[in-house]
Amino acid sequence: MLEEQFISKEYNNLPEKGSFTWSSPSNIALVKYWGKKENQIPANPSISFTLNNCKTTTTVSFTKKERKDNFSFEVYLDNEKKDDFKPKIETFFKRILPHLSFLKDYHFKIETSNTFPHSSGIASSASGMSALAACLMSIEKELNSEITDEYFIKKVSFLARLGSGSACRSLEGDIVVWGKHDEIEESSDLFGVNYPFKVHQNFKNYNDTILLVDKGEKQVSSTVGHNLMHNHPFAEQRFAQAHKNLSTLINVFKTGDLKSFIEIVESEALTLHAMMMTSMPYFILMKPNTLEIINKIWAYRKETNSKVCFTLDAGANVHVLYPENETESVLEFINNELVAYCQNGHYICDRIGFGAKLITHLI
Template sequence: MTAVTDFIPQAYTQKITQKGQFQWSAPSNIALVKYWGKKEHQIPANPSISFTLNNCKTITTLEFEPKSSDSNDFSFDLFLDGKPKEDFKPKIQKFFERIAVYVPFLKDFHFVISTENTFPHSSGIASSASGMAAMAVNLMSMEKLFNPEMADDYFWKKASFLARLGSGSACRSIKGSVVVWGKSESIKESSDLFGVEFTELIHPNFQQYQDTILLVDKGEKVVSSTVGHELMHNHPYAAQRFEQAHENLAKMKQILKDGNLKKFVELVESEALTLHSMMMTSHPYFILMKPNTLEIINKIWKFRQATDIQVCFTLDAGANVHVLYPENGKEKILQFIKDELIGYCQNQQYICDEIGVGALKLD
């Protein structure tokens, strides 16, 4: 079993004396069984399983240069779309502080971090998962220069481990089309420390699965996910919810193998509504869905009943709706979205995405 100490490197075999750079892309992901609530050190209170997306991603270039003088501080510049982004810097500072023991060379270099997203800014899609995942794989590429003998398995595990310390769900954006995060009896290699690829054979029904994201509300959330997770600590239904997530993960494992679309739809929608019911029953309580979120949900239910096409919705911690459906229904469902759903989106904006493969090295 992998322990936290396994990610603290021994003495490196090589030195870096020149400047250099890496560039990686990392995608967002959408959880099917949700994680809500966490313990210390970004450990999830319950396991989750997600589809890795393909088109919604962050592309990050990490330039590094050895410092000319010894200093005990982190040194970095941060650019978003080519412009300095000072208000993002505290988040990177905090990330570096959390991972310093696992990436001991951080204070020896000055970094220039240049990042961009393929999805619109302030679109209501969280970029923390894709952003932190892209940072983590860049840093692992750098660590591989210090330790060229590093095994691939260790590279990916540690990248997911580091990403988790930046943003919990980021650990599910590193590798694989379907990823499990959190210790679960039903998934053999699962861990609270990093995401693992779902290694069972996935039924053809779920290959090339589609996710059209309807941008209902692009404003800042009234309650952040960080605060929402904290509110699970004294939640009256927390214990039952965590138990339910374990049961639902076991069910989802079977569904993905069997290809049962009706059971998939039922479980995914139930999980989305359970997530939001946890918010509505916390203390203090809050609602992140908007009236248009509910309108879309009702339209999807009506369409499914009328056509028997197995399309469903899921939600993140926000108002936007992810419309999930098999590829063979793409034409009809996109027409339904254009005809009946985009009127509920802010500026009629939506994003077409699909299941992807994880982080990719670009240089």
């Protein structure tokens, strides 16, 4: 499906006002997306678990306005006005205007809240941008009765990508692929798609407990981090590695091979951080407690033959991944040995989920 198929037509008889509310979750990449081309196109494919509990709920209320020469909107987080969010949303609106022709016809009130603390160090751009994109796309669906459910979700993912790359993986679940890959026919650089192949029971209801090592602001923004891949000495090898790991995961998911799953997921996490450490300028995003947790997980796995493993985003926090049948024992391990390395002892229990949901609509 080409980008032109998402171009919006001009609409007449626009409603005077209305509102939509969507919730959308975050996601955690197993094969990492790191490095992008123009227009938010990924340099390599990625695959992620959709989360369930870490989500954003967004209400977009819209009122028709007289002048159509600019964007008009206000943003609230937890009922508090957030003007510092406006530049990012303005950029998003500019990118998606060809795809949603009515954006300058309305004043929008965007009200958003997260189930996780905004300062928790969990990236809210994936959940936030996907929820916002779903609300805006719902307006177009109201205007065009020919829009199918399949087209709707693809276009929401397409729009969300233009706000935050990883947001395109949050609309569906439980496993989503983004980026063209030869072995996954429907895969696309333009939007995320549900993983189409067989998934072994071992990977159903998988758990993700997020250990909040550092709740501070990111040392380096995702945009800056991705841009550092442009002249990176190991970029091409990294992109090839991502393709290879995604190919291997297809068989891993089919057979339920947890040992190989652990090897790929942990290697991907460490490679992401290795890319940052070998870029110019270079960054070390892990903290001492991140390394303590990783070593504790390795020791526990060796002692108990557990199938627990870790992954990391571009920061210090640790996602502890483990199968459903180990929930009780791994949570005991976390409470006994890992909580001490979390900031204020904070962690979030999450598990695989199934994407965004429409909560309310009023036209």
